[in-house]
Amino acid sequence: MRILNFAKRNFKEIIRDPLSIIFSVLLPLFLLFIFKQINIPNESYELQNFTPGIVVFGFSFITLFTAMLVSKDRTSSLLIRLGISPMKPIEYILGYMLSIIPLILIQNLLFFILAIVLGLSFSINIIWAILISIVIAILFITIGIILGSLFSEKASSGISSIVIQLVCFTSGMYFPRELLGDVFSKICEYLPFESCVTIIKGIMNANLESITIRNIVVFSIYTILALVISIVVFKKKMISDNK
């Protein structure tokens, strides 16, 4: 119940400060629209390939957004009050996550609606892709919690933009990683972003064979690690902030 209560408060804070929401939804929508209009003769930009990339690109803004929310909370005395209350670190983390899930759903719905308007064929697999993307989003939310716990509001927004750039360059959304050479391609394999895009793409296109064991293992390891680190770092910072 405490988790839901905290999530409700976070959600209200988020929707009443809508600039970040607009940014995290409108920019990916604009990119999806504009790249379709340019009609680049490359299969990366076909809707069935590019839409999953846009979904993950949208999630990188969720990292930015979560980092700012957490760092803002840290700098206010509200967390002192909550630190004295019976709330536990896991309740904060789950509360932050739950509050951001509606935003993820809004993002996904708008991305897929636009993709369908632009010519993507609707299938039940889109619903599955939306559901699985909520699981994928956990990674991006927890990275945001880690950054927001470690850095100030200004610094965390700057550092989160690195995640946005990493998603652009290493997820394969704009170009196949093989184009970047062997070393860089290998690095992309062991970063989680390409796996995130591949998993959503595989489910959306009913092409499960394209999702490799490596994709699942890499994504799972990063997500579990990020979740554990977020709890530890948040707890530690909450104590040290109050010294």
Place this chain on the structure above:
Amino acid sequence: MLAIETNKLTKKFKEKTAVNEINLKINEGELFALLGTNGAGKTTTIKMLSTLILPTEGEIKILGLDIVKDRQKIKEILNVSPQETAIAPNLSVKENLEFMAGVYQIPKKEEKIDELVKLFKLEEVLKQKAKTLSGGWQRKVSIAIALINDPKILFLDEPTLGLDVIARKELWNVIEKLKGKITIILTTHYMEEAESLSDRIGIMAKGNLVDVGTAEELIKRADTKNFEDAFVKIATGGEL
């Protein structure tokens, strides 16, 4: 029964000793003021007593419960109004109260909120976003929120800092109403606030609790004409 008892309470931050072997006894229902110059260790003491940070050495008993072993139980029976106003800025006053009632899992939360609204006369700002309130209103709301779980012990960390005279007097009235019903530990820089509100006063200097007593006792012991002079003499060890 003692509300708070500390035994050689110490907090060190690396080499710096912020609080040094404090022995403190505060009775149930007492309003105890902690006075001290900047950096005297008041806020660190409050943070340790309110479970926010752990002591480096020493013991704390809150209503007989141990601060380390019974931490979760203690969290249910105390609350704090921190130095900076601790409210959710984009929530209304009512939503702030509801949020904290949810944090403490208050069973009849509407009744409790109504009671606090009446006590603090919050009716006119109830629907207003917290960030749009004046400093005085924000402090009032902050203290109201701190009472949401009917705490047995309430910590008020410089509750009137930066407020104008009228807002300060209003808050004093609120604190007066709470006096005797719960144990209140108040930190302040204002001598007249400590003198007029508190039952007893503890004076801290450089991490040490240098004297404890009623305002009259401290004036008498320092052999001064008024409380401000007594405080200066005690806090500086008679150097000023």
